[in-house]
Amino acid sequence: MALKHTKTSAKSDGADSTQVQPSDWNAEHVADAGGVQMAVASTDPAPSAGFANVYTKAIGGYTGLKWVGSNGVDKLAQTHLGQDKVAWGTAIGNATTVIAWTGIVAPTYLGTATARNWASTNLVTRTRRIAYVSSSTAGSLAGAYWTVAQFSLGVPGTPNVGGFLCVIRFAVSDAAAVSGARMFVGMSSSTSAATNVEPSTLTNSVGVAAISTSSNLQIVYGGSAAQTAIDLGSNFPANSLSADLYELALYANPGANNTVGYKVTRLNTGHVAEGTLTAATPGTQLPANATALCMRAWRCNNATALAVGLDLVSFYIQTDD
Structure with a gap:
């Protein structure tokens, strides 16, 4: 059946066939x-x-x-799996079994894999996920990083190539409040284990972060030069304890070499922050399109001798080539 109006006319057609009858x-x-x-x-x-x-x-x-x-x-709607390149991994929950990956090499993990069992407490506890927990030694990290970088910003041309749509879901799960904790979730050129650095100083990266001087999530980004972090405000707490489920979406258009769109959703409340990052000089404010990027997600206790936890729910990335 094709499209049809919900209301029908009871009138008879008129003599003027040039009019809609x-x-x-x-x-x-x-x-x-x-x-x-x-x-x-x-x-x-x-x-x-x-x-x-x-x-x-x-x-x-x-x-x-x-x-x-x-x-x-x-x-x-899901893109056609036979026409686009799609990769993803999703946690099964209630186990320390590592995430099963499709279409991409598995990452390396930091910290101790910890089962997160299903519970009816809130959206986070109802979500199938796996935690990585750091040690309590100051400067310790937990999370996941890739040792192979396979993605980039767009390369305009005939055809346009590069670009990506990346979606990551995660939750902070520290057992207790950790003063000054740091975190980064997003895309980066780094293929090495993260270290205890302020995420706002990272280069060739774009993602959402917790910085040591704020209790709000931040958008951090930079190409050859780190840019000023964008504070997402009090609706996006950076250090809640197994209470907030976040989704980060990053989109690099294959037809543009100087933009990355972002959307951060606090899924348990519906709060959304979104915008577009634009590089006045490609490669300076955002990674150059010749710079290979990969996903990564980490959390660090910084100078506080308490463990931090990062619950990984799912990773997804798609490209046109």
């Missing part, structure tokens, strides 16, 4: 060869009872087809 209104409508163009929605439109809504929306700058069903949860 009631029968034209009542007929099923078929899209022409130009396709159906949808405006990009700014919010996720809730469907009426018994219906689902299909629409387009930008995710960190990536415009994709989405839908909202009867459960009220919005979903992004």
Whole structure:
């Protein structure tokens, strides 16, 4: 069945065939060869009872087809696995079994793998995840990093190449408040284990972070020069204890060599922070498109002699080539 109006006309057609007739209104409508163009929605439109809504929306700058069903949860349509390169890993929960990876080499882990059992307490505890916990020695780290970098910002041309859509879900799970803790989740050129540095000083990186001087999450980024961190505000606490589930989306358009879109969602509250990072000089404010990047996620106790924990839920990255 094609598209059709929910209301039908009871009028008879008139004599002027150049006008839209009631029968034209009542007929099923078929899209022409130009396709159906949808405006990009700014919010996720809730469907009426018994219906689902299909629409387009930008995710960190990536415009994709989405839908909202009867459960009220919005979903992004999956790209064709035979046409795009897709890689992901997702934790099984209730075990120390490492995340199973598809389409990408497995990362190296920091800290001790720790089972996180399902519990009904909140969204974090209901989520299947695995924790990596540092030692209590000051300067200790926990998390995951890749030793192979395979992604880059876009390379405009015919065709456009490079670029990526990266989505990571995680939660902070320190057993107790750790003063001055640091954290980075995102993309970086580094293929070595993280060290105890302020994330806002990182170069050739883009992601979300906890810095030692703020209790709010920050967007940190830089190419050859680290840029000023963007404070996401009090709706994005950086050091809550197994209370906040976060999703980071990063999008580097294959047709642009100087932009990365970001979207940070606090899934348990619905708070969203999003924007676009633009390099006035490609390679300076953001990594050059000849610089290979990889995913990484780490947390550090900095100078406090208490363990930190980082719960890893899922990693996803897709490219057009």
